[in-house]
Structures are given as structure tokens and as C-alpha cells.
Amino acid sequence: MKARSEAWLYVGPATLFLFLVMLVPLVYVAYTSVTTVDGSFSLAAYERLFGSELFRRTLWSTFEISIFASLSSLALGYPIAMHLARQSPRKRAIYMVLVLVPFWTSILVKSYAFTVMLGRVGLVNQFLSWIVGEPVQLPMLFNRFGVMVGMTNYLIPFVVFPVLASLLAIDKSLYRASEIMGAKPPRIFLRITLPLSLPGVAAAVLSTTIMSMGFFVIPALLGGRKDVMMSNLVDFYTRETMDWNMASAIGVILLGIVTLAAVGAGQLKKAGSRAEVQA
Amino acid sequence: MQKRNNTGSSRRTFLKTSGAALTAAAVGMPMIVTSRKAMAAGNLVVVSWGGNYRAAVEEALTKPFEKEFGVRVTLVDTPDLAKVKAQVMTRNVEWDVFDAVGPMAMTGSKNGYWEALDPAMFDQADLVAPMTKEAVPFYGFTGGICWDRNRHPDGKHPETFTDYFNVDKFPGQRTLRNRASETMEIALLADGVPPDQIYPLDVDRAFRVLDRIKPHIGKWVDQTPQTTTLVETGQVDFSYTYATRAKASQESGKPTGFSFKQNLIGLEYLVVLKNAPNKQNAMNYLKFAMRPDRQAALMDLHGNTPASKKALTLMKPEVKKWLSDPGNPLNLICNDAWWSDHYDELTLKFKEWVLS
Numbered sequence: 100m101k102a103r104s105e106a107w108l109y110v111g112p113a114t115l116f117l118f119l120v121m122l123v124p125l126v127y128v129a130y131t132s133v134t135t136v137d138g139s140f141s142l143a144a145y146e147r148l149f150g151s152e153l154f155r156r157t158l159w160s161t162f163e164i165s166i167f168a169s170l171s172s173l174a175l176g177y178p179i180a181m182h183l184a185r186q187s188p189r190k191r192a193i194y195m196v197l198v199l200v201p202f203w204t205s206i207l208v209k210s211y212a213f214t215v216m217l218g219r220v221g222l223v224n225q226f227l228s229w230i231v232g233e234p235v236q237l238p239m240l241f242n243r244f245g246v247m248v249g250m251t252n253y254l255i256p257f258v259v260f261p262v263l264a265s266l267l268a269i270d271k272s273l274y275r276a277s278e279i280m281g282a283k284p285p286r287i288f289l290r291i292t293l294p295l296s297l298p299g300v301a302a303a304v305l306s307t308t309i310m311s312m313g314f315f316v317i318p319a320l321l322g323g324r325k326d327v328m329m330s331n332l333v334d335f336y337t338r339e340t341m342d343w344n345m346a347s348a349i350g351v352i353l354l355g356i357v358t359l360a361a362v363g364a365g366q367l368k369k370a371g372s373r374a375e376v377q378a
Numbered sequence: 379m380q381k382r383n384n385t386g387s388s389r390r391t392f393l394k395t396s397g398a399a400l401t402a403a404a405v406g407m408p409m410i411v412t413s414r415k416a417m418a419a420g421n422l423v424v425v426s427w428g429g430n431y432r433a434a435v436e437e438a439l440t441k442p443f444e445k446e447f448g449v450r451v452t453l454v455d456t457p458d459l460a461k462v463k464a465q466v467m468t469r470n471v472e473w474d475v476f477d478a479v480g481p482m483a484m485t486g487s488k489n490g491y492w493e494a495l496d497p498a499m500f501d502q503a504d505l506v507a508p509m510t511k512e513a514v515p516f517y518g519f520t521g522g523i524c525w526d527r528n529r530h531p532d533g534k535h536p537e538t539f540t541d542y543f544n545v546d547k548f549p550g551q552r553t554l555r556n557r558a559s560e561t562m563e564i565a566l567l568a569d570g571v572p573p574d575q576i577y578p579l580d581v582d583r584a585f586r587v588l589d590r591i592k593p594h595i596g597k598w599v600d601q602t603p604q605t606t607t608l609v610e611t612g613q614v615d616f617s618y619t620y621a622t623r624a625k626a627s628q629e630s631g632k633p634t635g636f637s638f639k640q641n642l643i644g645l646e647y648l649v650v651l652k653n654a655p656n657k658q659n660a661m662n663y664l665k666f667a668m669r670p671d672r673q674a675a676l677m678d679l680h681g682n683t684p685a686s687k688k689a690l691t692l693m694k695p696e697v698k699k700w701l702s703d704p705g706n707p708l709n710l711i712c713n714d715a716w717w718s719d720h721y722d723e724l725t726l727k728f729k730e731w732v733l734s
Contacts, residue, residue: 153730316601338458338460341489
């Protein structure tokens with residue numbers, strides 16, 4: 100009983116705060132999505148959205164971009180986290196600051212830098228031309244590749260930190276034990292490091308995917324004409340046509356899909372850990 | 379002894395504290411009084427764009443307005459129509475004057491967000507474009523073609539929109555804005571429609587022209603700064619940008635050229651929010667902002683075209699060379715009233731077209 104009342108003491112303020120700034124507006128958004136201008140109930144916004152080719156395409160490219168960006172960030176971020184986990188705490192602190200550096204630069208400035216680097220006469224193409232000995236103009240900007248470079252640059256810290264936390268939580272004696280038993284590094288990685296870091300990986304993938312779905316400046320600056328994001332459409336309905344009915348409906352649909360994905364991931368994790376216990 | 383000492387120290391503490399309180403009150407008093415005075419003279423909240431724009435508005439408009447009318451002006455960044463809607467919806471209007479680009483001003487009119495303006499407040503004959511019931515043109519911004527003068531010297535770059543769409547004569551990558559307004563007009567001008575016959579827009583024809591140019595568009599620009607930076611970095615050969623952007627690019631030492639042979643002129647408007655808390659001050663501010671001397675002062679800093687014809691003669695010559703010529707028969711002034719009826723539908727159609 101006492102533990103419970105204490106728990107409320109700790110969690111209460113945040114819960115109350117989130118209730119006011121998250122839940123109340125969220126309910127209002129859901130309400131707006133099913134209410135017409137004159138205040139009557141209607142599902143017209145959803146009907147219009149599902150009937151719209153633009154909406155379906157945008158939804159699809161939003162998912163493609165988000166999931167791909169999240170997986171690329173994982174591929175690049177996981178080795179960094181492993182490296183950080185092996186450092187002394189002091190060195191690790193310095194490296195962590197380095198991981199955070201991309202955070203501190205405005206995306207407009209960074210996108211200008213990316214244009215200079217990835218452009219058709221950019222540094223990368225110049226370097227490749229110099230190596231090959233003839234002019235190379237790889238298209239790396241204003242396409243999916245450009246979007247991925249920009250987004251992974253932003254998302255990597257969100258992968259590194261949860262994965263690092265998982266890696267640091269692994270009992271060091273497991274490594275020693277497996278080495279004594281004669282396991283080679285690849286085997287140690289596959290049987291110990293990877294499975295035990297999965298909670299961090301799951302958290303990283305889920306949070307970066309969800310975060311990516313709200314992006315729109317990076318795809319707008321570095322992407323091509325087909326790299327559109329749902330937030331673009333939300334912005335159009337919210338600030339340009341003032342059709343909050345439609346904007347809210349998009350928000351509700353996105354929220355629904357993301358919630359399903361999160362619940363699905365949770366179920367998978369549960370199933371996974373059950374399997375482990377049985378083994 | 380011990381006791382006396384104690385009271386002594388506490389008395390001293392008391393004196394110190396009350397002294398500090400008195401000082402604070404003495405320092406604070408004038409502030410309270412002045413803020414009350416300011417209240418009596420009135421306030422005004424003006425919503426405008428940030429950055430250099432804000433600094434120019436402050437220097438040319440709000441500061442002199444404060445001096446002349448004794449009104450305290452608060453300048454807020456970024457006109458956002460969604461925030462206007464929220465203020466009107468909740469009957470909690472905080473803003474008075476709103477600085478709106480054409481489509482915004484018109485959408486606001488359609489939704490009933492603005493107060494009606496008395497036409498007698500402005501010198502109608504002096505305006506470069508007619509005012510609407512609720513919005514007065516504030517200035518015109520000039521859209522046109524830019525290029526890198528080193529890579530594309532005279533004769534090697536397009537100067538009109540017809541040139542811009544002629545990829546045989548001027549091969550290379552181009553940009554267009556990732557939106558229907560401006561882009562549709564440019565397409566029709568490029569296809570040879572005379573500027574005075576552009577409206578109502580022939581939408582199907584515009585899309586057919588755009589189909590032709592689509593493979594040569596290196597970037598459909600969402601963020602305005604890219605209209606010049608892409609030319610600066612050599613990513614594209616030619617770009618549709620604005621005179622103010624080209625001017626800034628040149629001033630930062632880049633070899634950016636800009637054509638005044640054919641321009642698209644978009645209008646910025648001033649409007650007053652419905653049930654604005656300081657309506658009378660807002661009206662005075664509008665009148666003030668449209669005075670030729672104030673228009674000239676602001677446009678000298680912005681580099682845009684004043685909405686007051688008289689202001690043109692008052693402007694600095696080095697800025698004036700960056701203004702488009704309203705007398706040029708090739709130039710087109712965007713028709714915001716037409717767009718207000720077609721904006722939503724065409725924007726969606728355009729977005730779909732870009733994706734396909």
C-alpha cells in the first residue's frame with residue numbers, strides 16, 4: 100500500500116502533466132476528425148482520405164522512408180554503440196559528445212553542407228572522378244539516397260544511446276565465461292551480445308521509425324519529388340486550407356498505425372522472450 | 379549581552395531587508411508607472427516575418443510608429459494562419475495586424491478572419507494593385523530566373539520563361555517551386571499565353587506544359603533559400619528565385635545573375651484580425667505603413683517593390699535597380715482573388731501530379 104502511494108508521488112506530476120498536454124489535445128484531435136464545421140458527426144474526412152490516391156501514395160512513401168531510415172541508422176549506429184561500450188567511462192563520455200554533435204547544427208545549414216558534398220559537382224563526386232580518372236556524376240542528392248543521408252545523420256544518436264544502455268547492462272562475466280569455453284568473437288556476438296542487446300535495438304528502431312514519420316524538412320531539402328511525407332499533407336491542411344477536419348483525420352490514422360506497430364513489436368518481443376525461456 | 383547582540387543583529391537584518399525592499403520599490407515604481415502610461419496610450423501587436431525582415435520592419439515602421447502615436451508596439455514573428463484560426467475560434471484574439479502573402483490573405487478573407495477596411499484610409503490611385511474589402515497590398519515581390527554568371531555568361535542563359543522551358547537552346551537542370559501557385563503561371567507564360575490573358579488559368583494546358591519540363595527539373599523547391607543556393611553550389615544550372623534572394627546572393631560575393639526581362643510579381647498584404655483588441659491602433663498602423671515615405675524606407679531595407687507608386691521615386695537608386703518594372707508588358711501580377719477560389723483544389727492536384 101505504501102509502495103503504491105509512493106509510486107503516485109513519483110509518477111503523479113508527470114502523469115498529470117502529460118494528461119493535460121498530451122491526452123486532452125489528442126482527444127480533441129480525434130474529436131475534430133469526426134466533426135464537420137457545423138458540429139455534426141461525420142466520417143467524411145476518412146472517406147475522402149481513403150479515396151485519395153495522393154493520400155495513399157504519401158502514406159506509402161512515409162512508411163518506406165521511415166522504416167528504411169530507421170534500419171540504416173541501426174546499421175550505422177549499432178557498431179558505434181559497441182565501440183563505445185568497450186571504452187573506459189572517461190573516453191566514452193567524450194565519444195558520446197561527438198555522437199551528439201550533429202544535433203547542434205541547424206538542418207538548413209547541414210542541408211547546405213550536404214549539397215556541397217553530395218551534389219553533382221560535389222566533393223564526393225570530385226573525389227570519385229579523381230580516383231576513376233574520368234568525370235563521375237553519381238546522383239546522390241534529391242533522391243532517396245540524399246534523404247537517407249540526412250535522416251541517418253539526425254537519427255544515429257537515437258540509436259546509439261538505447262543500444263549502448265543495453266550493451267552496458269550485459270554482465271561482463273558472460274563474455275569471460277564464453278571466452279573460457281572457447282567461443283570465437285563472431286559466436287560471442289551472435290549468442291550473447293546481440294540477443295541481450297535486443298531490447299535496446301527494439302526501442303531504438305521503434306522510436307526512430309516513429310520519429311521519422313513526423314519529419315518533413317529533411318525530405319523536402321534533400322529528397323526528390325517523390326519523397327513526400329505525411330506531415331507535409333498535415334501542414335497543408337492545417338495551415339494552408341484550414342481544413343482541420345482532414346488534418347486531424349490524417350493524424351488519427353497515423354497514430355493508429357504507429358500504435359498497432361508498437362503493440363505488434365511488444366507482442367513479438369514477448370513471444371521472443373518466452374521462446375528463450377523455453378530453450 | 380548575548381541577547382542585546384541578537385536583537386541588534388536582527389534589527390540590522392530588518393533594516394537591511396526593508397532597505398532592499400524600498401530600493402526595489404523605488405527602482406520598480408517608474409516601471410509600473412510607465413507600463414500604466416503605455417496602457418493608457420494603447421498597445422498594438424503586429425505579426426510579421428523574422429530575421430532581416432523583422433529588423434527592417436522595426437526600423438522603418440514600428441519604431442517611428444511608436445514615436446508618432448505613443449503606442450507600444452509588440453512585434454511577433456511568423457504569420458501563421460492556423461494560429462489566427464485558433465484565436466478566432468477561442469474568441470481570444472491577441473494579434474492586431476497580420477502581414478500575409480497573397481494566398482494566406484485570401485484564405486483568411488474566405489474564412490472571415492479579417493476586419494473590413496475603410497477604402498478612404500488609403501490613396502487608391504497610388505496603389506500598384508487594387509485593395510480588397512479586407513486586405514491592402516503592402517508590397518510586391520519579384521520572381522524571376524537566376525543563374526551563375528561564370529558558368530553561363532550573357533547569351534548562354536534563359537531570360538524569359540519561354541527560354542526557361544526551352545531545353546534545346548539552354549540545356550541544363552532547372553528548378554521550380556513545389557507548389558501550384560507561381561508554377562502554373564510560369565508554365566502558361568512559357569507556353570506563350572500573353573500576361574493579360576493568363577487568368578482564368580487554363581489548368582490542363584499548364585499541366586501539359588509542365589509534363590514537358592518535368593524531366594529537366596533538378597529540384598522542386600520547398601524551402602525558399604534553396605532557390606539560390608542550388609545555383610551557387612552548381613547543383614542546377616538555372617533557378618526560379620526572387621529578386622531579394624538574388625540580391626542577397628550577389629551581396630555575399632556570389633556571381634549570381636538575375637533577369638528582369640520577365641517577372642512574376644506576387645503581392646504581400648496587410649490585414650487586421652477580426653475583433654482585434656487594438657483595432658483603432660491597427661487601422662492607424664495600416665495607414666502609416668502605406669504612407670509613401672514609410673513604404674520607401676521599408677523597401678530600401680527589404681529590396682521589394684513598394685505598393686505605393688509615389689514611394690518608388692523616394693527610394694535609393696542602388697535598391698531601385700532590384701525592383702521589377704511594373705510597366706513591362708511581359709510581367710505578370712499574380713491574381714490572388716482567382717487563386718482564393720482554386721487554391722485548395724489545384725494544390726492537391728499539383729501534389730498528385732508531382733508524385734506521378
